[in-house]
Amino acid sequence: MHFTNSNHTKQNKHRPIKAKSLIHKTNIDIMDKVMRMSSEKGVVIFTKSSCCLCYTVQILFRDLRVQPTIHEIDNDPDCREIEKALLRIGCSTAVPAVFVGGKLVGSTNEVMSLHLSGSLVPLIKPYQSLLYQAN
C-alpha cells in the first residue's frame, strides 16, 4: 500500500506561512515601538524596576546633570519582546539599554567604559542641565 502525503503536505504548506507572517509582523511592530521610544530627545534608558544596575546607570546620569527618559518595561505587556529586540539591536544586556540622541550607546559596561575614557560627557553635553541638581 502506498500512501501519499499530499493532503498532509498541503496543510503544512499553508500553516507555517500564516504563522510566520504573524510573527514577522509582531517583530516589526515591536521594533517600531522600540525605535519610537528610543528616539525621544536626549538620553533614553530602558529599565526594569527589579534591576539594580539600571538604578546605577540612572544615578550616574543624575550626577552628570542629565535627566534621562526612563522606560520601565516590566509593566509593558510586550516586555519580553522588547527585551529580545534590545538584544537584537546590539545591547550587551537587555536592561539597562541607553540611547543618546536616538543612537544606542549600550548597557552598563559600555556606559562605564565611555565615562572613564572621557567620551561620555561630550556625548551628553547638549542634554546637561545648567543648574546643579541637588539630590
Next chain:
Amino acid sequence: MNTTTSTHFVPPTRFEIYDPLNQIGTMWEESFKNNGGGFYTPNSIIIPTNQKPYSLSEDGTEGTPHKFDQEASTSRHPDKTQRRLAQNREAAKKSRLRKKAYVQQLETSRLKLIHLEQELDRARQQGFYASNRVDTNALSFSDNMCSGIVAFEMEYGHWVEEQNRQISELRTVLNGQVSDIELRLLVDNAMKHYFQLFRMKSAAAKLDVFYIMSGMWKTSAERFFLWIGGFRPSELLKVLLPHFDPMMDQQVLDVCNLRQSCQQAEDAVSQGMEKLQHTLAESVAAGELGEGSYVPQITSAMERLEALVSFVNQADHLRHETLQQMHRILTTRQAARGLLALGEYFQRLRALSSSWETRQREPT
C-alpha cells in the same frame, strides 16, 4: 626465662636490623610485654645496647643472648640446632613483617605531613587559618562549588607568586638602563596579569559569589579595604598619583578627569549595591514574619542574589577600565613606575597582615 642483656629504648630512626638472629626474638618478646600485647609502636622499640653481634655486653655476659638454646650446644645436639634454626627463621619472618608494618606507618605519616604542610603554606599565604575550605566534608557546599573555589585559591596562590616575580623584575629593570621596548613588554605583561585575575574572579563568582564578595582569598589587611570583592578604583588612583611626576599638562588634565569620572562611576555602583541590599531585605521580610514559613517568598530573594554576580563583574569592569585608561594616559616609564608602586602597595598590605597575625598569636 631471663634475658641477660641490658636493654633500653632507642629512637626509631636508629632502628636497624643488624643481626637477624636471636636478638630479634628478644626484641619481639620484650616489646610485646612492654606494650601490653600490642604488636609494637615506633616509640617503644627495644634493642640491646650492644651494637655489635657477639661482643661483650656491659655486664660481662656474652653479647648474644641465647634464649632458646641455653642448655644446648650446636655440636652435641643436631636436632636442637635444627630447631633453633627453624625458630630463628620464624623470628626473622616476624621481624620482617614488623618492619613492613612500621614502614607503612611511616609512609602514611609522611603523606599526612606533606598534606598538612601544603595546607599550612596555602593558609599562611592567604593570611587566614580557617580550614573549612579544604574540608571536603563541609555540608554547606556542593562538590562542584567547593572544588571550584579550591581551584581558584590555588590559582590565586600562583597569581601572587607571579605578581611578586613581576614586581621584582620591574624594580630591577627600573633601577638600571632599559630599552623602551623591553619596558613596554613588562608593562603589557603586568596589565595582562591583572586582567587575568579579573577573569579568574568572574568564573569563581559564578560558583560562589559570596566568597568573592567577602574577599576570603585575600589577606586580612586587604579585606579591610574591600569594595565589592576587590580594591577601590579611586583608591588605586590615589596611591599611584605621586609616582607619575613629572607629568605633561595634558596628562595632568586627563588624570584629573579620570579621577573624577572614576569616583562618579564608583559612587553609582555603590548606590546600586545599596539598593540591592535594600530590595533583598524587603523581599526577605515580605509576607508575614513570625509565621514560620519562608518557602513561597524565597524565589524572589534568590533572584535578587543573582544580581550580585553582575555587580561583582561591574566592579571588576571599573578596575579593568581604570587600569586601561591609566595605561593610555601615561608614558611607558610612568606606567612601569606606577605598576611597581601598585604591586608594592599590595605586597605591603599582605606583609602587614602576616605581621599582625604573628603579633596576635604572641602571649600577652
